[in-house]
Amino acid sequence: MSKKIRRSLSAAREITDMVLAHYMSAVQAHQESRWVAWCTAVAPPSEILYSMGIQPLFPENYACVATVMRTMSKAFEISESHGLSRDLCSYARGVMGFVLGGEAPLGGMEKPDILISTKNVCLSYLKWWQLMAHTLQRPLYVIDCPRIISEIEESHLRYVSEQLERLVLRLEKITGRTLDKDKLKEALELSSKAAELWRRVLGLRKARPCPVGVTDSSAAMFPLVASAGTMEAVEYYEKLLDEVSERVEAGTGVIEDEKFRLLLSGIPYWHHLDLFNYLKNRYGAVFVYELYTATWGITSLNSTRPFESLAFKMLYNPTNMPPKWAEEWIAGIVKDFDIDGIVLLSSRSCKATSINNLVIHRVLRDKYGIPSVVIEADHTDHRDYSDAEIKAKLDTFMEILGSKSHMRPANR
Amino acid sequence: MTANGAVDKFRELFETRDAIAAEWKNRGKKTIGCISIYTPEEVIYAAESLPVGILGGTKSFAKANVYLPSFSCSFICGFLEKLLENEYRYLDLVTLPSLCDSIWGFYSIWKQISSNPEIYLLHYPSKRSGEAIKYFTKEVEKFKNFLEKFTGKEISKKALEIAVDVYNENRRLLKRLYMLRKSESPPIFGFEALEVVLSSMTTPKTLHNELLKELLTDLAARQEYPEGEVRLLISGHILDNTDILRVVEGAGGLVVADDLDSGSRYFWSLVENTHNPIENVSQRYLNLPSPYGPNVKGRIKHLTDMIKEFNVEGVVFLTRRFCDPYLFDHPILEQVLKQLGVPFLHLEHAYPLAKASLRTRVEAFIEMLR
Secondary structure, X not given: OOOOEOOOXXXXXXXXXXXXXXXXXXXXXXXXXXXXXXXXXXXXXXXXHHHOOOEEEOHHHHHHHHHHOOOOHHHHHHHHHOOOOOOOOHHHHHHHHHHXXXXXXXXXXXXXXXXXXEXXXXXXXXXXXXXXXXXHOOOEEEEOOOOOOOOOOHHHHHHHHHHHHHHHHHHHHHHOOOOOHHHHHHHHHHHHHHHHHHHHHHHHHHOOOOXXXXXXXXXXXXXXXXXXXXXXXXXXXXXXXXXXXXXXXXXXXXXXXXOEEEEEEOOOOHHHOHHHHHHHHHHOEEEEEEHHHHHHHOOOOOOOOHHHHHHHHHHOOHHHOOXXXXXXXXXXXXXXXXXXXXXXXXXXXXXXXHOXXXXXXXXXXXXXXXXXXXXXXXXXOHHHOOHHHHHHHHHHHHHHHHHHHOOOOOOO | OOOOOOOHHHHHHHHOHHHHHHHHHHOOOOEEEEOHHHOOHHHHHHOOOEEEEOOOOXXXXXXHHHOOOOOOOHHXXXXXXXXXXXXXXXXXXXEEEOOOHHHXXXXXXXXXXXXXXXXXXXXXXXXXXXXHHHHHHHHHHHXXXXXXXXXXXXXXXXXXXXHHHHHHHHHXXXXXXXXXXXXXXXXXXXXXHHHHHHHHOOOOHHHHHHHHHHHHHHHHOXXXXXXXXXXXXXXXXXXXXXXXXXXXXXXXXXXXXXXXXXXXXXHOOOOOOOOOHHHHHHHHHHOOOOOOOOOOHHHHHHHHHHHHHOOOOEXXXXXXXXXXXXXXXXXXXXXXXXXXXXXXXXXXXXXXXXXXXXXHHHHHHHHHHO
């Protein structure tokens, strides 16, 4: 069993500075009399905002950063004391704790001039944003997104793109800035380019040994979340692609002796990222793909039809697509990336990513013969995490995978 | 606390709802499960089908928990349990508005484990803007077209107009019943009113209208009145049964009004006209005060109006564990009541109900208000 751990990607280590710069950029925006918008993080209209000089911030990302920095406990207490149930989204509870006066890391999030919520992942998005808008006494703009039950249709696209166009009119009216069509076109091209580069980076993880692990991947998705539509993001992913390509050429992997290739579903437990190291060190198991990090790169944009294209991006995300789509998507990845097993992370406060994990587990097993394990904790709230219990469950799963691997054809 | 018999018929209708629906089906007609308050039932009625309000159970969720995690709400768990127990075998179809993540999750799960009954997902917008109204109207139109194929019955404009009349009549009658509760001595208990509303969600509407008229006559002649020490309003989601209200009223409260999916919100507003029935029906359903709209203002207005109109002395908030939309609204509603100086109690509950502890908390609350 190899114990040798490679250093993380240098591009992944740069993320800390980029995160700091991102939160500072909102302060700067206000100094320059530009607006700050708090947006939901999956396919927000960042391209529109950046081309209008409005700085988006993403409370979900902030919650995740605060969790990694271990500064959430007090925030949870504050939001609970204000009547927010512990059953609710822990991202929301954490951020509400900061909004309600809790001591916030990185100097806190610059207050918004407007809040923009989509409904393409969960209803919690809408409800959380309503609560923030109510508490901060700032306007809220909602982009309603229908669930997709078979395919994305013309009527879905028209509905969402009309709302985006209306958002622009509203932003123009209240900020006094008009949207420059050329700038929007450019933002879409940059956003699409960054997503394409990210897909290429993720594609390189087909290599054996896999050149990028889950921790680096979870950090490196940040520019696509925060800066889609900027040159900065494109430059970042170009650099990342170069570094990962070099690793592949040199045959450098996350671990030298890669024994198991795993797929991760769900939001990482940000308070216990070392869980991934446990699997790596103890079992030589590497996560070679995550549905979560892939979510930010799955669409290409057509800059000649910006609103329709952005509408498509909003609708086309795994939590908004029908079960059959998700099932085939997963089965395709398992095949392409030569995956041995799937770890389905459930979060007790995130129904959108977790409620059907028990069924996915059964479908993968019965229909595709793919082994998986469902783990339950919370993505942000460390109080709902039981290290011993989770490791015991993973141990059992790895033992099963180990016994299966003996039966594998030798030429794999 | 004694019920005086006037609502016995409604209790019986509600308790025998499965048999009533099964009998309807035996007559060769379709029965369609739905979340009554957010599904345009008029369209189902116009297709000569019976809309049956689906509810969560309250017993064990042993079968449902094979598919649903521990953090699912009891409404979805109970409904799935009932489906898996084959207690809903009379349903030909289930129509679900896409209200929350639990419903979308349930839809995904059911699609993967069964096709009987079929589930039809209706998009319920979170906006009330022009494009949202247009979109929802199209959704309802699509649903109408689907139902025509599904039932083999053409849904004419005339049939829709009749359906609106029948439903509006039910709404007016229920509202008249509720208005009687404004009186200093309301003629019925809150749990009885709930039985009347719940039975409206599961009984053929024309029959329900007839019985409501009789009830209103009977109540006018009522001699004995329910006793309660404090006038309460119950605010929350859909109640699956009367257990909680019985606990509240058994502890000395008298529920005189509500802000419930299985209460006033189900019938308070009418379909205003029928120039374009699909559009008029759609607008009515989209404008309900609910936690699924663009903001909480609608809910606040309905709640505070009810408090004033019904001379309410205290509010009991009911939230289901893991029911996100209501739990998210809760801090805002609490704040509103604090500003108004209206005392409130928050009961977050799960099934099976911990009745003893609920009772203790309600008693303490009533003691405080006395």
